[in-house]
Amino acid sequence: MRTRWRAAHILAHRDGGHALLRDGEIVWEGDTIAYVGTRYDGPVDAELDLGEALVMPGLIDLDALTDIDHLVLDSWAPQETGGGLLWSREYFTDRRHDVFTPAERATVREYALVQLALHGITTYMPIASEVHSAWAEPYDELVDMARTSRRIGLRGYLGPAYRSGVNVTLPDGSRGVEFDEELGREGLRDAERFLDHTAALADPLVNGVLLPCRIETLTEQLLRETARIARRRDVLVRLHCLQGMHERDLVRELHGTTPLRLLERTGLLDTRLLVPHGIVIDRHPAVHGEDRGDLATLAAADVSVVHCPQTSLRYGQVLHSFDACRRAGVNLCLGTDSFPPDLIRGMDLGVHLAKVVDGRPDAAPAERYVEAATLGGARALGRTDLGRLEAGAQADLVAFRLDDIRDGVQDDPVRTFLLNGTARQATHSVVAGRPVMTDGRIPGTDLVNLRRRAQSLFDRMREAYSERDLHRRGTRELFPPTFPPYEEGRP
Numbered sequence: 191m192r193t194r195w196r197a198a199h200i201l202a203h204r205d206g207g208h209a210l211l212r213d214g215e216i217v218w219e220g221d222t223i224a225y226v227g228t229r230y231d232g233p234v235d236a237e238l239d240l241g242e243a244l245v246m247p248g249l250i251d252l253d254a255l256t257d258i259d260h261l262v263l264d265s266w267a268p269q270e271t272g273g274g275l276l277w278s279r280e281y282f283t284d285r286r287h288d289v290f291t292p293a294e295r296a297t298v299r300e301y302a303l304v305q306l307a308l309h310g311i312t313t314y315m316p317i318a319s320e321v322h323s324a325w326a327e328p329y330d331e332l333v334d335m336a337r338t339s340r341r342i343g344l345r346g347y348l349g350p351a352y353r354s355g356v357n358v359t360l361p362d363g364s365r366g367v368e369f370d371e372e373l374g375r376e377g378l379r380d381a382e383r384f385l386d387h388t389a390a391l392a393d394p395l396v397n398g399v400l401l402p403c404r405i406e407t408l409t410e411q412l413l414r415e416t417a418r419i420a421r422r423r424d425v426l427v428r429l430h431c432l433q434g435m436h437e438r439d440l441v442r443e444l445h446g447t448t449p450l451r452l453l454e455r456t457g458l459l460d461t462r463l464l465v466p467h468g469i470v471i472d473r474h475p476a477v478h479g480e481d482r483g484d485l486a487t488l489a490a491a492d493v494s495v496v497h498c499p500q501t502s503l504r505y506g507q508v509l510h511s512f513d514a515c516r517r518a519g520v521n522l523c524l525g526t527d528s529f530p531p532d533l534i535r536g537m538d539l540g541v542h543l544a545k546v547v548d549g550r551p552d553a554a555p556a557e558r559y560v561e562a563a564t565l566g567g568a569r570a571l572g573r574t575d576l577g578r579l580e581a582g583a584q585a586d587l588v589a590f591r592l593d594d595i596r597d598g599v600q601d602d603p604v605r606t607f608l609l610n611g612t613a614r615q616a617t618h619s620v621v622a623g624r625p626v627m628t629d630g631r632i633p634g635t636d637l638v639n640l641r642r643r644a645q646s647l648f649d650r651m652r653e654a655y656s657e658r659d660l661h662r663r664g665t666r667e668l669f670p671p672t673f674p675p676y677e678e679g680r681p
Contacts, residue, residue, distance in 0.1 A: 192219045193623070194230060194237040197589060199244045199603045201560070202226045203578035208561065210604065216245060218585035221394075221622035226579050240618065242593040244603050246560075247577050248312025248586035248621060249533050249613075250567025252347075252428070252496045253466040253525025256302040256316035256335070258648045261528040263655070263669055265504045273359040274659035274668050277321070281658045282358050282368045289322040289654045292331055294647055299335045301644040302531075303342055304635055307626050309531045310588040310616035313345040313567065313576060315399065315428060315464070317527060320351065321658075322651050325373050326403065327351045329380040333387060336396045341634070343626040345395045345586065347426065347571065349384050352377025353403035354412050359660045367406055367440060374412045378402075382419055395622060398425060405431035405449050406440040410456060417457035426571065428464040428496070429453075434507075435476050450484055459491040464570055466525055467502055468495035473510040485518035494521040494570035497562065499540035501527035511547040512540060512554040523566035524559070532613040533563050534590075541608065556605045585623040590615045 200214035203226075217225040217234065225232075264275045277286065290298065299318075306314050316335075320326050327350035339346040354374030355367040381400055388398035402408055402416050408429075420427045431437065431449045441449045450471065453459050470477060471484035488495065497509055509515070515522050524533055524540075537559035544554035568577030575584045590611065592603060597610045607615075619627040626632065656664055 191235045192217060192224070192233065194234045195240055195245060195587075195589070195618075196237070197240040197243045197245045198592070200226065201244065201246045201579060201604065203247075203580040203583070208557070208564070208578070210602075214245075216579060216587065218620070218623050221585055221624075223579060223581055223583050223585050225581060238618070240589050243589045243591055243617070244607055245579070245587055245589045246310075247564045247579050248345075248588050248619060249310050249563050250313040250523065250571070250577060251306060251311045251526050251531060251533060252315045252464060252494075252523050252567055252570060253317050253498050253527045254302075254306055254311065254314035254531060255318070255526060255528055256299050256314075257318040258298050258301075258644065258651055259529035260319050260321060260651075261501065261504060263652065267668075271663070271668050273363055273365065274661065274663055275321075275655060276357050276359045276365065277658045278660040279358050279360055279368060280660075282356060285657070286324050288324045289651055290647065292328075292334070295331055296334050296338065297640075297643050298647055299331075300338050301640055303339055303344060304632055304637070304640060305529065306531050307342055307344060307619065307632050308616065308630070309533070309613035310590065310619055310627075311344070311526075311531060311533065312586045312588060312619055312621045312626065313347070313571070315347040316401070317430075317466075317525075318351060320353070320356070320403065322654060325370070326353050326377050329383055332384055336388070336391070340393060340395055342632060343395070343621050343624050345397075345621050347397045347399045348388070349399045349401040350377065350380050351401045351403050352381055352412075353407040354409040355407040357404075357407065361660070363660070365436060367444070369409065371409055371412075374409060378412060378415055378419070385423060385425060400425055400427045402427070402429050404433075404437065405429055405452065406437050406444065410445060410452070413452070413456035413458060417461050420461040421457070424462075426462045426464060427458065428466070429458065430466050432465055432470050433467040434470060438470055438477075450487060454487075459487070459493065462572065463491065464494045464496055464523070466496035466527065467498055467507070467509070468515070468520075469502065469507050469509055471510070473514060475510070481514070485515060485520055489519035492521070494523050494566070496525040496570070497522050497540065498525040498527040498536070499543055500532070500536040501525075503539055503543060504528065508543050508547055512544045512558070513548055516558065521566055521569050522562045523570045524563045530613070534608060534611055534613040534615075537563060538608045556608045559608070560604060586621050588619040588627075589617050591617055
């Protein structure tokens with residue numbers, strides 16, 4: 191089937207980079223783009239005139255939340271209650287359990303995947319919290335998630351998350367890591383089993399990857415085994431590290447070195463490695479405040495840093511810096527890591543945070559962030575057929591409306607959209623030539639019912655924090671309202 195879209199603006203690709211095409215057409219047949227230009231004269235089976243819209247390559251989110259958002263609970267907690275949002279040692283030792291059933295977790299993942307689709311994301315690599323699970327992610331649940339992802343039509347890079355340990359609040363109120371090494375080994379076995387499952391599926395929309403959790407929650411042996419399997423099977427690895435001073439302190443305490451040196455020592459720098467968030471390196475003000483070679487090490491190893499500007503800012507952190515990473519040759523791609531999975535808002539925040547960090551208005555212009563969300567993601571995945579709209583590339587594309595008066599007047603369509611818009615303006619998307627979103631809807635999905643079920647599960651997840659808290663505080667104490675409730679009749 192041959193399909194044509196027309197739009198006022200198309201972010202086309204030529205000569206190795208993006209180029210803006212005015213009043214353009216894009217035509218695809220099957221899963222492949224056949225034509226991008228202004229005068230296609232061949233037959234088509236279906237066509238759509240999108241009017242005043244911007245058509246872009248499908249957005250690539252490589253730290254995509256596939257869970258109920260916990261940032262709304264833990265990004266603002268004061269010091270006296272913040273420790274209560276981790277497991278207590280006693281909970282780890284005696285009482286850890288799943289808050290949700292497998293069927294309920296399937297609902298959570300469906301809700302999150304639909305969120306990605308609604309925000310114009312076409313390719314994703316998932317991240318989920320383990321705080322409400324008995325440990326990490328079981329094999330069977332990732333098999334189910336792959337089915338859901340295929341039904342919606344997204345392009346996923348999937349694997350069960352695994353770990354050897356968990357961050358806990360110790361009896362004296364400090365933080366540490368408690369380990370169960372056999373569960374870590376079991377998780378890695380499940381992860382390799384899932385690689386076999388995806389290979390047997392032979393579906394280009396389901397790609398197996400290795401997704402170990404945070405670096406401080408993995409033993410050195412598990413890190414080495416991850417690297418060995420990744421090299422032998424030539425698969426991607428994504429490992430959360432270089433993301434906080436607490437992580438750096440724990441890694442020094444547990445392994446006697448820095449997180450970056452631990453990546454080197456365990457062989458992970460010799461794999462196809464993605465690192466969210468890449469913040470705490472030598473340039474960080476709390477480390478050395480200057481470049482002592484960390485960026486060069488990452489660039490030499492061809493590590494991709496998954497930059498999540500919106501989530502980082504919400505936790506009071508920032509990349510040091512976007513421009514420095516680019517100049518050093520580090521591949522930058524983007525992630526959302528929380529709700530909403532709005533890469534447009536994330537790119538806008540990143541542009542302006544970069545100005546503050548580097549003290550220059552042109553430190554990270556809009557086009558560099560758009561490249562990270564498309565070409566950078568494609569490079570991280572090793573996919574030269576993604577992140578671009580040109581003949582021969584995969585037909586992964588998304589359309590955003592630009593005709594809302596609330597977006598203001600328009601200068602450059604891309605720059606203005608990032609400054610004034612949001613990914614909620616996405617109306618249509620296609621993955622591998624198949625429609626995923628049509629007129630702002632996901633066919634076959636009851637959004638009202640899904641929202642209701644997700645809210646019910648979030649409420650239960652919120653209540654469950656109390657049983658993990660060292661002091662067993664209630665949710666009203668852990669999560670006080672912004673303002674006191676209004677009481678009728680009270681003077």
